[in-house]
Amino acid sequence: MSEFGQTDDRHSGEPDRPALIVDIDGYEGPLDLLLTLAREQKVDLTRISVLALVEQYLAFIAESRRLELELAADYLVMAAWLAFLKSRLLLPEDPEPDDGPSGEELAAALAFRLRRLEAMRDAAARLVSRYRLGREVFPRGEPERPTEIRQWRWQATQYELLQAYAAQRQRQLANFVRLPRRTVFTLQDARERLLRLIGTSRDWQALDSFLLEFAVRPDLRATARASTLAAGLELAKEGRVEIAQAVPFAPLFLRVRAERAEADGSGGGNA
Template identity: 55%
Template sequence: MDADPDTLTLDIDGWEGPLDLLLALARTQKVDLRQLSILELVEQYLNFIDRARALKLEVAADYLVMAAWLAYLKSALLLPRDPEQEPSPEELALRLQLRLERLSAMREAGARLLARDRLGRDVFVRAAPEGLKTIRTAAWQADLYDLIEAYGRVTARTRPVMHIVASRPVMTLEAALDRVARLVGETIDWATIEKFLPEGAGGTFRKSALASSFLASLELARQGRVELRQQAPFAPLYLRRPA
C-alpha cells in the first residue's frame, strides 16, 4: 500500500499500482481485465475505506466510481455482448470520462472561489466621503439710521392701532332742524341754505353746520314744511316757506 492515505494502491494478481492508473489503462484496453480478480479489488477497496476514517468525501466518491467502473468492464468482458444493448461499454466509458472531467472542473472552480479574498475579512471597502462642512457667518453692516428705521418698522407692526377722534365743535341734526324750521318761518322769499347757518361760523364748524342744515332741509321738505329749489346740479339750494 502507498503511504499517502488519499491514494488507493492495489496489489492483486496481474496488477500492482494506483487504482486510477488501472482504470485509465483499462479504458484504453492496455490491461487485460480478464486476468484481474474483481473480488480482490473490492476487498482491498473496502479495507482502504475502513482504514481512512478521515478521508474526504469527494475522494471516496471518486474511488467508488472507479471501482464500480472496473467491475462493470470486467463483467462486460466476461459475459457475451448483446449487439442490441445500448449504450455500449465504450460509450459508457466516454460518458464517465466526461463526467469526471466536469466534476474536476467544478471542484477547481469551487477551490478558486474559496481561496479568493473575502470582503470584510481580507479586503475592505473604502468608507463613504464625509464631504466639506460649510459654516456661514453673517456680517451685518448698518449705521445708526438703519437701526432706528428697522426698530420703527418692527414696532409699527407690533404696536396696537388706536384711533383718537379730536374734540371739535359740531352742529347736531336736532339743532339744525330747530334753527332751519324757525328761520324759514320768518323768510317769505327764496333764500339760499347758507342764510340759515349761524352767524360767524367758520372752519370745521361751518362745514358741520352746512351738512346738518342740508339734512334738516331734506327732512322738513319731506314733512311739507319747506320748499326746495335748485336750477342745475351743484347749483345753489334755495329754501322758502310753502305758499
C-alpha cells in the first residue's frame, strides 16, 4: 500500500512477510484493504475506533522487532490516513479555507521523510560494504608524491612598466663608465719600422707585407695599418720612398728612391 492508499505489489508478492490484520468494530482483515474501502466509502468510518487501531498497530510493531523499516513506514502511513479520514468526518467543516497543508500533502511529506531515511540507511550500508584500506586493499610500498606545477603569470599596467623602467635606469646612472685604454701603434714607431724594413732595396714591396706580424694581433691590426700608411705617405712627401698603385683600391707598393739608395750606398762605402 502506498502513501495514497493504492495497493503496493511489493508486499502482496511476499507471503513470508508479516501483515497487519486489524479487528475493529466488525471489520477483520488487512489494514490496506480497510484503507481502500474507506477511501471508496464502502465502510462506515464513524464506527471505526481510532484508539483501537493505534493499539493494534503498536502491538504489531512490538511483536515484529525485525520488521523492515519500509514495511513499517507503509503501515504507519495507512494508519495515519485512516485517522485523518476519521477526523474529517468527526470535525465540523471550517467555513473559511485553512491555509495549512492538506491531508494529501501531510501524507506525501511523511512518505518523503521515510524514503529519505531509507536512502540514508542504504547509503550507509554501501559505505560499510566498500573495500577498506589495510584490510581488503593495501597502499603501495613507495607512494608517489603529487607533482606540483607552477605557472607564473605576470600582470602589469603600462604605467607600472614605465615606472619599473625608470627605476632601473636611475640605478644604472649611478655607475661610472670606464673605457679600457686602447693600445696605439704610434706614427714614429711606424716610420722607424718602415725605414728599417725597406732598407736600400730597389724592388717594389707591398705595403701589406710590412704588416704580417700584426695580422695575429686584433688590438693592433687597425692602428698599425693606419700608422704605417701615414708613415709611408710622409716618407714619400720627404722624397725618401716612392709609392705606386695600379688602380683605385688596389694594393700599395713602396720602394726607396734611386737617389736616396745611391746616397746611402756611397755613404756606406766611404765609411
